[in-house]
Amino acid sequence: MSSKVKVAILGSGNIGTDLMIKVMRQSRHLEMGVLVGVDPDSDGLARARRMGVATTHEGLEGLMRMPEWADIRVVFDATSAYAHKTHSEICVAAGKQVIDLTPAAIGPFTVPSVNLDDHLGQPNVNMVTCGGQATIPIVAAIRRAAKRVPYAEIVASISSKSAGPGTRANIDEFTETTSRAIERVGGAERGKAIIVLNPAEPPLIMRDTVFALAEGADPAAVEASVAAMVKDVQSYVPGYRLKQTVQFERIGDNDPLLIPGYGTFTGLKVAVLLEVEGAAHYLPAYAGNLDIMTSAAMATADRWVERKLNA
Structure with missing residues (x-):
């Protein structure tokens, strides 16, 4: 061959x-x-x-x-x-x-x-989808540093100018497919995906946010796992990066979250903010989703x- x-x-x-x-x-x-x-x-x-x-x-x-x-x-x-x-x-x-x-x-x-x-x-x-490619690695990174990830939610925000007719026609499939992949590939027990087409001028660069609830996880271990995963993604998407350090909120036994369909949760609430800059091979660099x-x-x-x- x-x-x-x-x-x-x-x-x-x-x-x-x-x-x-x-x-x-x-x-x-x-x-x-x-x-x-x-x-x-x-x-x-x-x-x-x-x-x-x-x-x-x-x-x-x-x-x-x-x-x-x-x-x-x-x-x-x-x-x-x-x-x-x-x-x-x-x-x-x-x-x-x-x-x-x-x-x-x-x-x-x-x-x-x-x-x-x-x-x-x-x-x-x-x-999967552009939002899935950007965020599922982070969900997987959190999952490998935790005992469980009962829930993960991602929000993908892209410029309206980078969303062509095909992308717009597939919005429903985007949310459904990404949600399933958050579970099957990312390892979350429940996943949810949201996409935002931003009409701002000048066009804004692709931004992605990952929220996850993690049980049995140490913040330092989660942060190290996320950093390693970002490096792995950068090997084929150089414009992929964290916007700021990983954010944590500890949910204690004295004030557990009540989640419909799940029950009470104690552990870490993790927030990861990402940015994807495109290589500008076709559309300008704001089109990180491409x-x-x-x-x-x-x-x-x-x-x-x-x-x-x-x-």
Whole structure:
């Protein structure tokens, strides 16, 4: 197997275009094959053509009619949760590795800093959501330093300008998918996700907040675990960082929290404030939501190729 494999990207919007540029500039093992869209006048397709990348505006059906289809090994899907089901069935049947950047969650949730190697044998892996990629590593870091994490809640705030039509169409799926992944990957017993599209001008950089209730945890151990996790994420998303030190509030036996559906809680309330600065490959640096999603997807595909090379 060659050290470079051809990839196709379904979706010529913000996410797909940013991913295309990353593959061309930064990937160790991936080579752009085709950028696929449905709007012949989209900026992404025009940019791809200027960069010498083959394109089609006829969706996956158009891609399958192209001679390049035979050489494609990896298909990134940056369209919509609704469309992904059909895309996945076709691509998996054709022997392609599918990396899903929609909230469809057909394949297992994959967050590179937490469980990258666990699911690379699966034909379809799901990259959760931009908010999930930013916050689930922190939930997992808190969980590994605690006996239990009964509850975790995340709030992802992104600029309206960095949310294209596909992102806006998937808002409900975003909250549902991220909430489930907070539990399945992050290790919280209950998870909740909120997304905020901020229309402020000038556009604000992506900000994420993680709130967690942790039992059997020492603040110093939690802080060290979070710091190590931030470093791990920075290995593929350099603009990922803490905004301030981890915040703690101790909930004692003398004044426990009463949580509906859970009961009383005593332990640590943990708050982690994050910022994600984008690499500005397509949209400006405020669009960290693009950067963390596309960087995670590319890291997953690069690792998949390495695994095949070493098999």
